Each structure stands twice: as structure tokens, then as C-alpha cells.
Amino acid sequence: MHVSNILWRETPEGEFERGLHTWSSGEQKPYFLKLEKGQRIAWTIRGPKTCVGYLDRDMRLNPCPDSQSISKSKIRCGPCSAMDYIDACIRCDGRVCQAQPERWERCKNTEYAVYSAVFKTGAIKVGVSSLRRVRTRWIEQGADFAVIIQKIRGGKAARQIESKLGRLRGITKSVRASTKAKHLLTPLAIDEAYSKIAEFSKLAGLPVPEDSSLADLSSFYNIPELDSLPKPILKRGSPINGTQILGSVVGLKGPLLILSLDGTYTYINSKRLIGYHIDRDSEVRVINQTGLSEFI
Template identity: 30%
Template sequence: MQLVGYEPSGRGSALLVSNGGSIERRVIEPGDRLTYALGSRRCAGVIDDGTHLACERSAAPYCDFHTSTWVCARCTGTCLKDEMDCYEEHAVYLAAFAPETFKVGVTRRRRLETRLREQGADRAAHVHTVSNGRIARQIEAEIARRLVDRVRTDAKVASLASRVDEDAWLDVLTSFDVIDRFDLEYGFDVETRPVRETIATGIVVGLKGRLLVLENGGTTYAVDMRDLVGYELETGETDRNLQSSLGSFG
């Protein structure tokens, strides 16, 4: 039984598990207990029309044959495809990650809030609506001279126990004509920064973007679900020695 994918918050919050080629979608909800130990890890293969095609290569989460790059993510307004196909209304947005990481991004207008939740943003502002992706990427590239267009996982883990610096956020927004604002909630709070780990054992505290937050032995852990992809899941709790937070000894 191999974990071959995941759905972040905004898309349902689930683990995708393959067993003999069929895909099972295991929904993750607060209060659930996960009792999986992580076995060997290899390439997660590919999911094609609901069927998993396995790969035995050792590279993880994907080998060179199954690594795909979404060219639109690297586009700056000069199309990298043979023919431009993003003729749909796009939104340019700013996203805030506590306490004061601010990024610019682009998505199809109809997916705006979903995209924000997939990333785990705390606040956001819709600042431009344009007719296609090329124009949106050009605007994004210009704004990216001042703001980041990528947020690392460690920064997102740090945001779990922080609050957005509202003054800094409002200062960023003064340079834009804001169309709409988003104050995003994920249904849980943690008092201290979780320990970053790669485990699938514990009580589900919540999910924020692709960060799965688990409580195990008095410590709260943040698991990047991408780091789980490719592992064989074995029934039974992990027997690894895990790093504990100082609060677990109180």
C-alpha cells in the first residue's frame, strides 16, 4: 500500500493511497487518528484516469520519467508552450503568511479562493483581473521585483503559531487597488510552532495548505504531505524516536 498523492486544504484534504493499482481517497479530518508507519520509499509512479501505474525506481517522490514540470509556473508572460492556451480570466493576488511573508501569485479567476487555501495563506488580496494568463504573468513578474513569488515550507510551518503583522500587510496593500480581500481560516490553532517531521502517526489537529498537523505524545508536528509521497504505508504506529517540543515535558 503506497501513498501516491494528496489533496491539500481547498481541495478536500485527503491522502491518495494505491493498493494493487486502484486509488483510495482517504479523507483527513480533525480528530482522526492516523496509525501508519512509513516503510520503504520509491517513485510514486503516475495516476492515469483514476488508476495508479506503479514505478519501481528508487528516486522519490518521483523518478526522472515521472517528474513533470508545469511550465505555466515558470512563465513570466512569454509563453513556454508550443501554443498559448490560457485564454481565460485570471486573477493576480497577494498572499500573506504570518507573521510578515508576502507573496504575489496568479490563478484562474474562478479558482482564486481555492488556490489561496491550497497554499495555506492567512490573508490575501485580489489586485488585478485580466483576460488571460499571459497578461497575468507579466503583471506578476513586475510585482515579484518587490515581493516573493515562492514561500518555503519552513516559513509556512512558522506561520502556524503566528499572526499576520497587520501593519506590515496594510502597508503592502497601499500600493494596489484592492478588488477583494480574504481572511482565511483553517479551523484550528496551535500555541507554539510545531516540530517539522515526516510521520503518519498521531491525532489530526488540522490541515493548512499541504501541511498536515498531528499531535503525538504531547508534541505537535507539522508534516509536509509531499514528503510522504512514495512511502509504503504499514499498519501500526511509528516506532521512530521523534523530536519532542519542550512543552511536552511540562
């Protein structure tokens, strides 16, 4: 099973399903592996890291024709990056558009949201998303509170605003997964989050949003109160090939997959799985935790 992405899918009821977007051997259509609370997993991660494929103009994911091996910092090979419909948009900073002409036309006529998100780390992050999926974008990142600070037509203009705001003192455009994990037990009340947003808005010379517009995202993660901080399954820079992931799913907060085994919590940045294969059938040989008998 080849992992191509981590997905949060909104349901008709306005809730979210979370899981892995995967390729199975010989299949031409990707599969969504849902991760549900209490689900037991016993995975072994296999390398090498290989290309996840490319999105076509209909936003359908296609497999890499050559299953090309790639470096750990990439998710696509060169040819698939060139064919991918939105690859240039992901790297866009609002200066020069490098998207395909058809994509550029669609981008110009799409409504975007420039947003501010607050994390338990204390960080205030600015970002851009198409307006229709802005809440999904917040949840993908594991934000605790977020608000739209400006709506604008055209992705290039939105990126220019993001770039300008991101240079302000105390503002970031990314928060490390390991930092998010260290603050899973840190409290953050909505009035404190709103105070941070108001302070940022004044610094940026923007109207202060109404407090009612600040979205509390905690209910979407559905993570119970933890009595201890989860320990990392993989430390930064550690090789992922051969890593074993074992436990019952506690929840997914943004990219953080939190597991429990006999009262011990662990986590992994699920984005690190992208491009690797998961072996769900192999015997788990080396486990530094108790409770293995529940899984064999």
C-alpha cells in the same frame, strides 16, 4: 498506498475537505484519503520515491505505466511529464509557451487571477491561478490573508505580470513550509495584513484594493489555538524512507499536517510525502514520544 498529491476539495457548502490523493496497488482510479480533526494515524513512509502518473486532457490522473523511480526533487518521470496535460503550465514564466496546442488554446481563453497573499511570516507573495480556483490555491499554500489584484484573460499574460511583480523589493514567489511552521503562533490582524497589501499595491503602481476584498482564510483551516510550536517530524534534508508519523490530526494548514500526541505537537510538510508509499498496517517500532498505547 502511494501518495500522488495533497488535496483541498471545496464542498457545495463552500467549506473544504483536506486529505491525500493516493493510489492503491492494482487500482486504476486514485482514492481520496480524508484527514479529519481528531483522526488517529500511525504511518510508516516507504521508499523509493516513484512517479505519481500524469493528468490527461480531461484532467484525470493516470498511473505511471512503469512505476518509475524518480529523484527526490521530482514527482514525475520524463515520459509522464511529457504526457501530462498541465506540466508545462506549472513551469510557465510567461515567456515561451511549451504547452500542447490544445492546452494553449484553452489557456488563452481562461480567466486568471493575479493575487497577493500575506503570511504570518510577514511575507507578501504574488501568484497566479485560474479565477475559478483562486481561493483553493490560497488555502493550498496556507496563506492567512489574500486578495485578487488583477483579473486577466490568458495564462501567459498573467504569468508575465506575476514575474514582474515578483521582482519588486520585499516580494516573494514562495514561502518555505518550515518558515510557515515557525510562525504558527505569530499573530496577524486583518488591519495589519491590509496595510501590507496597500503598501505593496502602491509600490507596484496598482490601485489599492478595498479592505472588504481582503479574504481572511483562517476559518478554513479550523486549527485550534496551540499552546506551543509544533516540532518537525522531518528536518530539511533528512531521509524520508522509514519515517514514522504518529498522532491525532490537529489540522492541515496549507501543506503543514499538524499532529498531537499526549499534548506534544508535531508537524510534517505533507508535500514531502508525494511519490512515497504509506504503510498504514505495519507495526510502529521506534517512537520517541509517549502515548503509543493509544495506537496499538
